[in-house]
Amino acid sequence: MISPPRIELAHVRLVRGRTQVLENLSLVWDQPRIGLIGDNGAGKTSLFRLLCGLEAPAAGEVLFDGQNLHAAGRERTRWVGMMFQNPDDQIIFPTVEEELALGLQSRSASRHEAKAQAREFLAQRGLAHWAERAISSLSQGQRQMVCWLALLIAAPRTVLLDEPYASLDLPGQAQLADDIAAASQQVIVSTHVLAHVRDYPRVVWLDQGRVRGDGPGEEVCAAYEAAVQAAVAARRALGTATAAHGH
Numbered sequence: 134m135i136s137p138p139r140i141e142l143a144h145v146r147l148v149r150g151r152t153q154v155l156e157n158l159s160l161v162w163d164q165p166r167i168g169l170i171g172d173n174g175a176g177k178t179s180l181f182r183l184l185c186g187l188e189a190p191a192a193g194e195v196l197f198d199g200q201n202l203h204a205a206g207r208e209r210t211r212w213v214g215m216m217f218q219n220p221d222d223q224i225i226f227p228t229v230e231e232e233l234a235l236g237l238q239s240r241s242a243s244r245h246e247a248k249a250q251a252r253e254f255l256a257q258r259g260l261a262h263w264a265e266r267a268i269s270s271l272s273q274g275q276r277q278m279v280c281w282l283a284l285l286i287a288a289p290r291t292v293l294l295d296e297p298y299a300s301l302d303l304p305g306q307a308q309l310a311d312d313i314a315a316a317s318q319q320v321i322v323s324t325h326v327l328a329h330v331r332d333y334p335r336v337v338w339l340d341q342g343r344v345r346g347d348g349p350g351e352e353v354c355a356a357y358e359a360a361v362q363a364a365v366a367a368r369r370a371l372g373t374a375t376a377a378h379g380h
């Protein structure tokens with residue numbers, strides 16, 4: 134594998150609407166595979182949106198191999214690409230081949246060449262019949278797979294996968310896991326299914342926009358599970374106490 138890029142967040146503050154999502158967040162990500170975990174609303178998607186330039190920091194900066202990511206122009210699409218939690222937020226074009234061709238056109242292939250390459254890419258994966266399919270005629274999981282293929286073909290140096298396994302069937306999950314293992318890029322995966330990142334050398338646990346755990350997947354996932362169990366037990370005990378009080 135080519136050495137992964139170095140993504141650095143320095144004292145980043147991110148505000149979305151009226152919510153302060155990240156407060157003074159500093160992190161360096163330079164491993165080939167990183168997992169990102171944490172409760173709903175912890176800030177995982179917001180962090181990904183920041184890293185691909187869809188959100189700008191209110192304070193601090195994000196550096197990609199030392200270059201300010203938010204000051205970069207078009208080249209940023211070659212640095213970082215994201216697979217959205219909801220495929221419909223990502224897909225722009227009506228057909229599969231057009232959607233896949235988009236990533237190639239940004240690499241200066243002509244429209245015609247890009248479509249031909251997209252068809253070739255689909256054929257290599259046994260999906261030639263998908264080329265002219267209307268995206269709206271695909272299932273949610275199939276649309277998620279299109280998003281993953283679009284990212285593979287565009288080949289940015291870092292890929293951010295936001296809950297990529299959520300709608301995939303079991304063969305699709307296995308395919309994605311194999312694709313991730315084979316990818317030459319830096320891959321950062323956010324997931325609620327800890328099994329997918331437990332064996333990663335590095336997992337970051339976000340909690341209300343702050344890093345609450347950072348280390349080997351085994352350790353960080355175990356710490357997160359323990360915290361969740363403790364919180365659930367406390368809630369149940371409180372529920373029992375409230376119910377007892379009511380009688």
Ligand SMILES: Nc1ncnc2c1ncn2[C@@H]1O[C@H](COP(=O)(O)OP(=O)(O)OP(=O)(O)O)[C@@H](O)[C@H]1O
Pocket residue numbers: 149150151152154171172173174175176177178179180218
């Ligand atoms: N478009 C938005 N406008 C305002 N606030 C937002 C917006 N999107 C998210 N937020 C807020 O930002 C915080 C972080 O949300 P985010 O979507 O990043 O969490 P997440 O970790 O991805 O959660 P999930 O596991 O549910 O996907 C939450 O408090 C959320 O309410």
Ligand SMILES: [Mg+2]
Pocket residue numbers: 177178179218295
């Ligand atoms: Mg999210």
